[in-house]
Amino acid sequence: MSQQEEKKTDNSHDLFAVRKAKLDSMRDKGFDPFRAEWEQTHTSKTAIESFDPSTPEGENSPHEVSVAGRILVYRLMGKASFLKILDRDGIIQLYVSRDALPEGVYNDDFKKNIDVGDIIGARGKLFRTKTGEITVRVKEYKMLSKSLRPLPEKWHGLTDSEQIYRQRYLDLIVNQDSRRRFMLRSKIVRQIREFLWSRDFVEVETPSLHSVAGGAAAKPFTTHFNALDCDFYLRIALELYLKRMLVGGFDRVFEMGRVFRNEGLSRKHNPEFTMLEVYQAYSDHNGMMELIHSMIMSICQNVLGSTSIPRADGGAIELGGQWRKAKYKDLIIEATGDENWFSLPREEKLSACQKLGIQVDPKLEDYEITNNVYEKLVEPSLIQPTFVLQIPKELCPLAKINRSDDSVLDVFELCINGQEIAPAYSEQNDPFIQREMFERQVGEETQKLDEDFLEALEYGMPPAGGMGVGIDRLVILLTGASNIRDTILFPSLRPE
Numbered sequence: 016m017s018q019q020e021e022k023k024t025d026n027s028h029d030l031f032a033v034r035k036a037k038l039d040s041m042r043d044k045g046f047d048p049f050r051a052e053w054e055q056t057h058t059s060k061t062a063i064e065s066f067d068p069s070t071p072e073g074e075n076s077p078h079e080v081s082v083a084g085r086i087l088v089y090r091l092m093g094k095a096s097f098l099k100i101l102d103r104d105g106i107i108q109l110y111v112s113r114d115a116l117p118e119g120v121y122n123d124d125f126k127k128n129i130d131v132g133d134i135i136g137a138r139g140k141l142f143r144t145k146t147g148e149i150t151v152r153v154k155e156y157k158m159l160s161k162s163l164r165p166l167p168e169k170w171h172g173l174t175d176s177e178q179i180y181r182q183r184y185l186d187l188i189v190n191q192d193s194r195r196r197f198m199l200r201s202k203i204v205r206q207i208r209e210f211l212w213s214r215d216f217v218e219v220e221t222p223s224l225h226s227v228a229g230g231a232a233a234k235p236f237t238t239h240f241n242a243l244d245c246d247f248y249l250r251i252a253l254e255l256y257l258k259r260m261l262v263g264g265f266d267r268v269f270e271m272g273r274v275f276r277n278e279g280l281s282r283k284h285n286p287e288f289t290m291l292e293v294y295q296a297y298s299d300h301n302g303m304m305e306l307i308h309s310m311i312m313s314i315c316q317n318v319l320g321s322t323s324i325p326r327a328d329g330g331a332i333e334l335g336g337q338w339r340k341a342k343y344k345d346l347i348i349e350a351t352g353d354e355n356w357f358s359l360p361r362e363e364k365l366s367a368c369q370k371l372g373i374q375v376d377p378k379l380e381d382y383e384i385t386n387n388v389y390e391k392l393v394e395p396s397l398i399q400p401t402f403v404l405q406i407p408k409e410l411c412p413l414a415k416i417n418r419s420d421d422s423v424l425d426v427f428e429l430c431i432n433g434q435e436i437a438p439a440y441s442e443q444n445d446p447f448i449q450r451e452m453f454e455r456q457v458g459e460e461t462q463k464l465d466e467d468f469l470e471a472l473e474y475g476m477p478p479a480g481g482m483g484v485g486i487d488r489l490v491i492l493l494t495g496a497s498n499i500r501d502t503i504l505f506p507s508l509r510p511e
Contacts, residue, residue, distance in 0.1 A: 030165045037128050038161045048158040053136030056081040060104035063149045066141045075140035075152060082107055082151060083136040083159060085188060087166075091126055097150075100135065101188065108150040109137050115154050125156065132162030180506050193501075200490045200502060202318045204271065207291065207486075210313045214306075216267040216293065221256035223249060223273070227465040230254035230413070232456070233276040236286075249275035253292040254413065254481065255468045258442065261479055262471045266296035271486065282498045283434055286507050289486040294442070298480035300414075300425050303439035304402060307429055307482060308338060314493065324432075325495060330398075332432055332492070338400035343423070346403060347385060350392045356385070382409045397430035412452035413481075414440035432492050439482035446472035 041048060057065065057080040066076055084100035084107070095112040113121035129135075138155040167189055179186045179193075186193045208218065226245075228235035230252025240247045253270050260268045271291045278286060295302060315322045315334055322335035348354055351367060359367070364384050368375045375387050385407070397403070405423035408416055414424040425441035443449050450469055457463040490502040500506040 031163055034130055034161065034163045037130070038163065041128060041158070041161070048161045051157050051159045053083050053157055053159055054081055055083045055136065058082070058104040059084065059100075059102050059107035062107055062141065062151070066143070066149050070143065072143050072145065075142050077140075079138060079140050080151060081136065081138040084134065086129065086131050086133050086135060088131060089129060091129070096126070100137070108148050109153050110150050111153045111156065115139070115152065116156075128158065130162060132164070132166045133158060134160040134162070180500055180508055181511070183504055196494045196496060196501065197504060199318065199494055203314055203490060203493060204486065206314050206318050207271070207310060210310050211269050211293065214267070216269045216295075217265055219257070219260060219265070219268050219270055220272070221253060221270055225250050227463060229463070229465045229468065231276075234278055236275050236277045251276050252483070253290060254483070255465055257292055257294050258476060258481070259468065259471050261294055261296055262474055262476045266477070267294070269293040280507060283488065285487065285499050285503055288499075288503070291484040291486055292481065294479050294481045296477040296479045299441035299478065300427055300439050300480055303480040303482040304427060307437050307439065307484070319493060324492065326432070327497070332399060334400060338402060340402045340404060342405045343389065343403055343407065344405065346393045347388055350388060350396070380409070382407050386410060394430055394435065395433040398432055400429065400431045402427040402429055411440065412456045413443055413449075415443050416448075434488060435485075436488055436492065437482055437484045439480065442479045442481045444472060444476040444478055
């Protein structure tokens with residue numbers, strides 16, 4: 016540990032001791048702040064909004080407010096002090112004077128015991144200061160929770176990313192951008208639900224523990240189910256249970272929940288993430304195009320107030336208007352500059368990848384080589400909204416094969432800002448073709464076949480469109496975050 020780190024640790028320990036002594040002093044006087052209660056009649060926002068702007072400077076409003084929050088900063092003076100407290104809506108200023116409190120309280124209690132980080136309640140009338148700030152003139156206050164550890168030195172922000180993710184509670188206290196981002200995430204999720212409910216979709220809950228890890232090509236987390244004495248898997252997708260709902264007669268269903276993929280950590284991927292999956296009977300991937308476009312427009316209208324998303328490079332992503340449609344094959348040809356790409360021998364494709372600066376495992380199948388070009392060259396270039404159509408059939412065993420070209424599927428991948436936001440399919444409902452495609456995917460590992468799902472299809476599943484939306488990636492896009500960890504409250508981290 017460096018001398019600076021030792022000094023910081025010692026300083027934190029000393030401050031803890033000082034604050035603990037204040038707490039002990041309060042308890043000796045018969046008051047325990049951790050047992051306090053407070054009636055909060057207003058938040059900072061509603062209190063400020065309630066102030067009559069015609070009230071002359073310095074004069075009190077006619078009504079009282081009762082607010083509560085965490086002290087971010089204060090200026091203690093001889094006979095009066097100013098504080099700023101943070102609540103769920105923002106910040107409000109308090110003015111505490113000796114003469115407004117009961118005799119002795121200001122000097123013997125308030126000034127001696129208050130620290131940055133403490134949570135207090137305050138009651139009084141509003142007034143406007145000389146600088147124009149709406150402020151509570153406190154006539155009563157109560158310590159609601161004594162903060163024993165000091166907040167980060169600069170109350171306006173944390174700079175260490177590791178600390179931000181490990182101690183998100185501190186990040187939310189001191190970083191206003193983080194608070195706004197997570198409040199915005201909540202509003203986005205709420206708007207998604209309200210949009211789907213308005214279209215008669217039913218929200219359901221399906222199991223998180225699966226006996227077969229199906230619905231996606233991903234490595235699962237495995238756990239042992241003691242009561243049944245067998246291994247289960249944390250779900251890697253929501254799909255197969257939601258399709259069982261279609262078989263059961265629920266024509267429009269969706270679920271928003273956690274899924275788990277035992278894969279790497281990156282700017283775009285967290286092993287535990289939130290997925291929305293939507294299924295609509297008697298629709299197809301074209302219907303899903305309209306659905307995702309309308310859903311994002313509803314978010315722009317009701318949450319963001321704009322269809323233009325600024326980019327770090329000074330440009331903007333325009334979500335309004337019509338979105339581009341492009342075939343997978345055409346994008347590959349455009350990226351490689353070779354019209355004959357799909358007829359090239361495998362070795363020539365590998366050589367071309369090397370010239371394009373794409374590292375490819377030479378053991379990959381032909382279609383996997385091409386998909387490496389797509390993922391590393393094509394997808395990052397799709398900044399404006401683009402529906403990528405007619406994906407090769409080897410990449411997804413759960414979609415219908417295109418009638419005019421049996422090498423591709425009736426699917427789309429919606430790409431925005433260089434990443435996939437939402438894949439959608441015309442869902443496969445032929446049990447024989449579905450079994451064949453599953454068997455091709457799992458190869459000799461037939462134990463991975465979800466026989467119960469295949470049996471469900473044999474009872475008859477209506478034609479349907481289905482779509483998945485990575486909520487975390489959508490929030491990255493809509494909030495301008497640069498990292499998936501900035502959109503997940505408590506991202507996956509190695510234990511300290």
